[in-house]
Amino acid sequence: MAILIYHRVLPAPEALLPDLPDIARFRWQMQLLADYFHPLPLAEAAHRLAAGDLPPRSVCVTFDDGYRDNLDCAVPVLEALGIPATVFVAPGFLGDGMMFNDRVIEGVRAVTGPELDLTDLGLGRYPVHTVEERRAAIDQLLPALKYLAEAERDRKARVVAERAGYRPAEPLMLDADGVRAMAARGVTIGAHTLSHPILAETPDAVAAEEISASKRVLEEMTGQPVTLFAYPNGRPGRDYGDGHVQMVKDAGFQAAVSTRWAPAMRDSDPFQLPRFTPWDVTPGRFLARLLANGFKLVRQ
Numbered sequence: 194m195a196i197l198i199y200h201r202v203l204p205a206p207e208a209l210l211p212d213l214p215d216i217a218r219f220r221w222q223m224q225l226l227a228d229y230f231h232p233l234p235l236a237e238a239a240h241r242l243a244a245g246d247l248p249p250r251s252v253c254v255t256f257d258d259g260y261r262d263n264l265d266c267a268v269p270v271l272e273a274l275g276i277p278a279t280v281f282v283a284p285g286f287l288g289d290g291m292m293f294n295d296r297v298i299e300g301v302r303a304v305t306g307p308e309l310d311l312t313d314l315g316l317g318r319y320p321v322h323t324v325e326e327r328r329a330a331i332d333q334l335l336p337a338l339k340y341l342a343e344a345e346r347d348r349k350a351r352v353v354a355e356r357a358g359y360r361p362a363e364p365l366m367l368d369a370d371g372v373r374a375m376a377a378r379g380v381t382i383g384a385h386t387l388s389h390p391i392l393a394e395t396p397d398a399v400a401a402e403e404i405s406a407s408k409r410v411l412e413e414m415t416g417q418p419v420t421l422f423a424y425p426n427g428r429p430g431r432d433y434g435d436g437h438v439q440m441v442k443d444a445g446f447q448a449a450v451s452t453r454w455a456p457a458m459r460d461s462d463p464f465q466l467p468r469f470t471p472w473d474v475t476p477g478r479f480l481a482r483l484l485a486n487g488f489k490l491v492r493q
Contacts, residue, residue, distance in 0.1 A: 194242055194251040194457040195483055196235065196450060196468040201260045202267040208324045209302055209331075212472050220270050222471060222479055226252055227274045230483070234277040234381055235421055239448040239463050247459075252483070254278040255450065255468065257385060257423055259287065259367045264375050272378065279381040281423035281450075284410045285388035288368045292389060293350035295365055297334050300350075300357035301327050309357060314349050339426070343390050369414050376415040383421035384408045384446070391426050392433040400437060405444040420447040427452030429465060438464050 203215045214222065226232050230250040233241075241247045254271070256263050259282035271278050286292055291299075301309065301321065309319045309330060316337055319330035334353065338346045367375070376382050384407035386392070392400045404422065411419045422441050426432040429451050441449050441464055448463045455467035473479040 194238055194247055194253070195230075196238075196253045196255060196457055196466060198452065198468045198470045199254070199256045199263075199267070200258055201262050202270075203262060204266055209298070209327055211328075211474075216266050216270065218474065219267060221476055223254075223270050223274050223276050225476060225479060226254070226276060229480070232276045235279045235383075235450075236381065236448065238457075239421075239466060242457055242459060242461065243463055245459055255383075255423070256280040258283055258292065258389070259372065259385070260365055261363075261367050261371060262365075264367060264371050268375060268378055268380060271380075277379070277381070279383050279421055280375060281383040281385035281421070282367070282372060282407075282411060283385040283387060283389040283425070284372075284407060284414070285386075286366045287372065288366065289361070289364050290366050291361070291364075292366075293338060293347050294335055296350040296354040296359070297338065298331055299361075300354035300359045301330050301334070302357075303354075303359040304357045309353075311353060311356070314352060316349065316353075340391065340394065342394070343388075372411070372414055376417055381421065382411055382415055382417065382419060383423060384411055384419050385423045386425055389425045392424065392437045393431065397436065397440075401440045401443075404437070404440050408444055408446065420445075422446045422449040424449065424451055427468075429453055438462075 201213050202219045203213050206215045230252045231248045233251050233253055235253045235255060238251055238253050254276060256278065259280060263280055304321045307322060309321055312318055316334060320326045321330060338349055372382060386403040387407045390403060408419045424433045448466065450466045450468050453467040454469040457466045471479055471482060473482055
C-alpha cells in the first residue's frame with residue numbers, strides 16, 4: 194500500500210515552489226489514482242492492512258499541516274473523482290497562524306533589494322536577483338532553522354520575514370470553519386500536534402500534551418472522533434522516538450503515519466506507517482514511483 198503525502202495544492206504553478214502541485218497537476222495525479230489504483234480512507238486501509246485483506250493497488254491520500262488551499266483547491270478535485278483523503282491539522286496555526294517555513298519562504302519572496310542580509314542572525318547573506326537565487330536561499334535557510342529550539346527558530350523566521358518586508362495578505366492556513374467544512378465534506382481530520390514541534394527536541398511532558406491536546410481540540414472543533422495522527426517532520430529516530438509512539442497510543446489514536454519513504458506492508462507498525470511525497474511533474478514518472486512501491490499496473 195502506498196500512502197501519499199501532500200502539503201499544499203496551489204491555484205496555479207509557482208516558479209518559487211516548483212515541488213508543490215497546482216490544481217492541474219493534482220487533478221491528473223488523482224485521475225491516475227482513480228483509473229489504476231484503489232484509493233481508500235486511511236483508517237480503513239490501516240485496519241485492512243493489519244488484517245491482511247487489503248485490496249490490490251491500495252493507495253491513500255494525506256495532507257499535512259492544514260493549509261487553506263486544501264479546502265479551496267484539493268477538495269473539489271477529490272470530490273469529483275470520489276477519492277477519500279485525510280488532512281492532518283496542527284490547530285495552533287489555524288486562522289492567522291503561520292509556520293516557520295512559510296515565514297521564510299514568503300519573506301524571501303517579498304525581498305525587493307538585491308540581497309537578503311541575515312549575517313547578524315548567523316544565517317549568512319543571499320543574493321535574490323532571480324527566482325533561482327531565491328529558491329537557493331530558501332533551500333539553505335530552512336535546514337539551518339529547522340532543528341533550532343522552537344522559540345529560537347520561530348524568532349529568527351519572524352525576523353527574516355520582517356526584514357524582507359513581508360506583510361501577510363490572506364491567511365495561508367485553514368480556520369476552524371474551514372476544518373469543519375472539510376469534515377462535513379467527508380475529509381478525515383487527523384491530528385498533527387498543536388504547534389508542530391519536533392517531538393524529539395521537546396520535553397516529554399510537553400510532547401505528550403501536544404499530542405493529546407491536538408486530538409481533544411480537533412474533536413471539539415469538528416464534533417467527530419479524531420483517530421489518526423501524523424508525527425511532525427516525521428523521520429523515525431530523528432524527529433520522534435519509541436516514547437512518542439507510546440504517547441500516541443496512550444492518547445487514544447488508532448494509527449499514525451511517519452515520513453519514512455516506503456510502501457506500507459502487512460508487518461508495518463500501524464503507529465508508524467510509512468509515506469512518500471509524489472514530487473513528480475509528469476504522469477509517467479508519477480506512475481513509475483508508485484510502481485517502485487510494489488504495484489502491478491492494471492487499469493480498473
